[in-house]
Amino acid sequence: MAFPVDLRRCQALGLAGTAFLALGGETAGALPTRDLLSPASGRGALGLVCVYFGVVLLIAAWALLGQVVRGPEPPTPRALLVVLLVWAAPLLLAPPLFSRDVYSYLAQGAMVDAHMDVYAHGPARLGGPLADEVAPVWRHTATPYGPVFLAVASALSALTEGRIPEGLIGMRMVALLGVALMAVALPRLARHHGGDPAVALWLGALNPLVLLHLVAGAHNDAMMLGLLGVGLVAARGRRYTLGVVLVTLAALVKAPAALGLLAVVVTRGRSGWVRTTATTLAVAAATTAGVTALTGTGYGWIAALRTPVSPHNWSPTTLLGRATTNLLHGLGSDLAPFALPAWRAAGLVVTLGVVLFIWLRLRPGPVHALGLSLAAVAVLGPAIRPWYALWGLFLIAAAAWNTSAQHRLVAATGVLALVVLPSGNPADSEQLALAVCGGVLAVVVLWQAHQASLAPALERTA
Numbered sequence: 280m281a282f283p284v285d286l287r288r289c290q291a292l293g294l295a296g297t298a299f300l301a302l303g304g305e306t307a308g309a310l311p312t313r314d315l316l317s318p319a320s321g322r323g324a325l326g327l328v329c330v331y332f333g334v335v336l337l338i339a340a341w342a343l344l345g346q347v348v349r350g351p352e353p354p355t356p357r358a359l360l361v362v363l364l365v366w367a368a369p370l371l372l373a374p375p376l377f378s379r380d381v382y383s384y385l386a387q388g389a390m391v392d393a394h395m396d397v398y399a400h401g402p403a404r405l406g407g408p409l410a411d412e413v414a415p416v417w418r419h420t421a422t423p424y425g426p427v428f429l430a431v432a433s434a435l436s437a438l439t440e441g442r443i444p445e446g447l448i449g450m451r452m453v454a455l456l457g458v459a460l461m462a463v464a465l466p467r468l469a470r471h472h473g474g475d476p477a478v479a480l481w482l483g484a485l486n487p488l489v490l491l492h493l494v495a496g497a498h499n500d501a502m503m504l505g506l507l508g509v510g511l512v513a514a515r516g517r518r519y520t521l522g523v524v525l526v527t528l529a530a531l532v533k534a535p536a537a538l539g540l541l542a543v544v545v546t547r548g549r550s551g552w553v554r555t556t557a558t559t560l561a562v563a564a565a566t567t568a569g570v571t572a573l574t575g576t577g578y579g580w581i582a583a584l585r586t587p588v589s590p591h592n593w594s595p596t597t598l599l600g601r602a603t604t605n606l607l608h609g610l611g612s613d614l615a616p617f618a619l620p621a622w623r624a625a626g627l628v629v630t631l632g633v634v635l636f637i638w639l640r641l642r643p644g645p646v647h648a649l650g651l652s653l654a655a656v657a658v659l660g661p662a663i664r665p666w667y668a669l670w671g672l673f674l675i676a677a678a679a680w681n682t683s684a685q686h687r688l689v690a691a692t693g694v695l696a697l698v699v700l701p702s703g704n705p706a707d708s709e710q711l712a713l714a715v716c717g718g719v720l721a722v723v724v725l726w727q728a729h730q731a732s733l734a735p736a737l738e739r740t741a
Contacts, residue, residue, distance in 0.1 A: 303329030331717030388432025398579025460505025650674030
C-alpha cells in the first residue's frame with residue numbers, strides 16, 4: 280500500500296526539512312569564527328543532529344515530489360516554482376551551510392575593491408577580520424574565478440562596506456538570482472529537447488543539492504549555471520548573439536561553462552559550421568575583452584586555473600595520485616613527487632577523450648551532451664565537491680525523460696547530499712555519529728508517519 284502523497288504534503292515536508300536545516304545551522308553551520316561552537320558542546324551537537332534530520336526530510340520530500348511530478352496529474356511548472364520558493368525561504372537568512380567558500384568570495388571582492396591583484400595573492404594579503412573567516416587552506420591561494428564574478432563581489436563589497444553579515448546576505452541573494460535563472464531556463468530547455476518541463480524543474484531546480492549548496496551555501500556555481508542556462512535558451516532562438524554573450528559571461532564566472540560555446544555551435548551548426556564557429560568565437564572573444572576592460576581585473580584568471588586544490592580533496596585522480604605517491608615513497612623512489620601531477624594530467628587527457636566520445640559518437644543532443652561533458656569534467660578533474668555535480672545534473676535534467684536515468688540521478692543526489700558537514704570542515708568519528716543519529720531519527724519519524732497514514736485503511740479492511 281503506497282504512502283499517500285500530494286503536492287501540499289511534499290511542500291510541507293520539504294519546508295520542515297529546510298526549517299530544521301536553518302535552525303541547526305545556527306549552532307552547527309559555517310559560522311563566523313567568533314560564533315563557532317565545538318561539535319562536542321551540547322548546542323553544537325544538537326545543531327548537527329538537527330541539520331541532518333532536516334537533510335533527510337528534504338531528500339524524502341523531494342523523492343516523494345518526484346512521484347507526484349511523474350503521476351497522472353502532474354503539477355504545473357508554476358506550482359513547482361512555488362514549492363521551490365517555500366522550501367528555500369527558511370534558508371535565506373540562515374548562516375552559511377556546508378562550506379566556508381562564501382567568506383572567500385567576500386574577501387576576494389574586498390581585494391578587488393581595494394585594487395589588490397586577486398590572481399597573484401590570496402585573502403591573507405587583505406588581512407583583517409574578513410580574511411580570518413576564510414578557510415586556512417584558501418587564505419594564501421589566488422582565485423580562479425573570472426572577472427564577471429569578481430565584479431559582482433567587488434560591487435557587493437563596496438555596497439556593504441566590508442561588513443560580514445550584510446555581505447553574506449548579499450551573496451545569498453546573488454546565488455538566489457542564479458537559481459531563479461536556472462528555474463526559468465529548465466522548462467524551456469526541456470521543451471526544446473523533447474523532455475517534460477515539470478520533471479526538468481523537479482530534477483534540476485528543486486534538487487536538494489541546489490537548496491543545500493547553491494542557496495544555503497551561496498556558491499557562485501548558481502550564477503554560472505543560471506547564465507549558462509538562459510544563454511543556451513537564447514541561442515536556440517533568434518537571439519543567437521545574446522546567447523553567446525550570456526554563455527561567455529557564465530564562463531567568466533567559472534571556466535567550465537566555456538564548454539557551453541560548443542553546444543551553441545552544434546545547435547546552430549546547420550546554418551554553416553565554419554560561419555557559426557567563427558561567429559561564436561568572435562562574439563565570445565569580444566565579450567571577454569570588453570568585460571575584462573570594464574572590470575580592470577586582467578587575464579590572470581587563466582593562469583590561476585592551476586590553483587592548488589584542498590589537501591582533503593577526494594577526486595579520483597587526486598586519490599590515485601596520493602596513493603601512488605605513498606607507494607613510491609615506500610619504495611624509496613625519486614619519482615614520488617611526480618605521481619600527483621602525472622595523475623592529474625592523465626585525468627585531463629581522459630576528460631578530453633570522454634568529451635570527444637560524447638560529442639562525436641554518442642551525439643545525444645547538444646544540451647544533453649553538454650551536461651554529460653560537464654559531469655565528466657567534475658568527476659575527472661583535480662577537485663570535486665558535491666555541488667560540482669550540479670554542473671552536469673542541471674542540464675541532464677532537461678533531457679532525462681528516461682525513468683532509469685531519473686532514478687540514477689535521484690540516488691546520486693541522495694548520497695551527495697549527505698557527505699559534507701554543515702560546518703564545511705572534515706568530519707571526525709563523533710560528528711559522524713551525530714550526523715547518523717540525525718538521519719536515523721528522521722527515518723524513524725517518516726516511518727511512523729507512513730504507518731499512521733496506513734492505519735485508517737487497515738482498520739476499514741479489518
